[in-house]
Amino acid sequence: MPESDSAPAASGPAPLLGDDAALRRMPLEIVAVAAVLALGGGILFGWRTGVFVLAGGGLSALAFAWLKTAVTRFLQQERRGALRRGVALYLLRLGLICLAFLIIILLFPKQIFAFAAGFSAVVLVLLREGWRAMSLLKTWKN
Numbered sequence: 001m002p003e004s005d006s007a008p009a010a011s012g013p014a015p016l017l018g019d020d021a022a023l024r025r026m027p028l029e030i031v032a033v034a035a036v037l038a039l040g041g042g043i044l045f046g047w048r049t050g051v052f053v054l055a056g057g058g059l060s061a062l063a064f065a066w067l068k069t070a071v072t073r074f075l076q077q078e079r080r081g082a083l084r085r086g087v088a089l090y091l092l093r094l095g096l097i098c099l100a101f102l103i104i105i106l107l108f109p110k111q112i113f114a115f116a117a118g119f120s121a122v123v124l125v126l127l128r129e130g131w132r133a134m135s136l137l138k139t140w141k142n
Contacts, residue, residue, distance in 0.1 A: 022129050023068055027061040029128070033121040034058065041114055052104070052111040056118025059100055064122055066093055 034057020042050025070093070074086040104115045 022132075026122075026125055026129065027065045029125045030061040030064060030121050031057055033124050034060070034118045037117060037121060041117070045114070048111060049114040052108065052114035053118035056115040057121045058118075059097070060119045060122045063093060063097055 034054055038050040038054035038057070041053045067090075070086065070089045074082050074089075077085070101112070101115070105112050108115075
């Protein structure tokens with residue numbers, strides 16, 4: 001019994017607060033989920049829908065990876081200028097995402113839902129990672 005109690009103490013809160021492996025694999029999982037959704041959308045609604053679902057998932061994966069990198073850099077910098085730079089980069093990222101949606105709305109208005117469905121693949125991946133993190137907790141079962 002003492003051996004099992006010492007294992008979580010050695011690792012500490014790292015699996016919940018700083019699981020770098022999960023953060024590294026999430027962009028790939030977002031693209032994988034979007035690819036599955038794109039395959040289904042392509043079969044049901046046509047190849048163009050599948051392409052837009054996949055494009056939305058790709059943009060979502062890029063946005064997640066960019067946000068992860070920006071937050072990592074933000075936390076490693078001095079507090080003085082980091083907050084201003086962090087907010088500016090976040091607003092730039094948000095603006096570029098909105099621009100991508102605007103372009104899709106203007107050029108391909110019938111495909112906006114397909115693009116949004118692909119972009120929302122991140123929600124499914126976050127739910128899966130949350131479920132995984134909860135299953136790793138042993139205290140909630142006791």
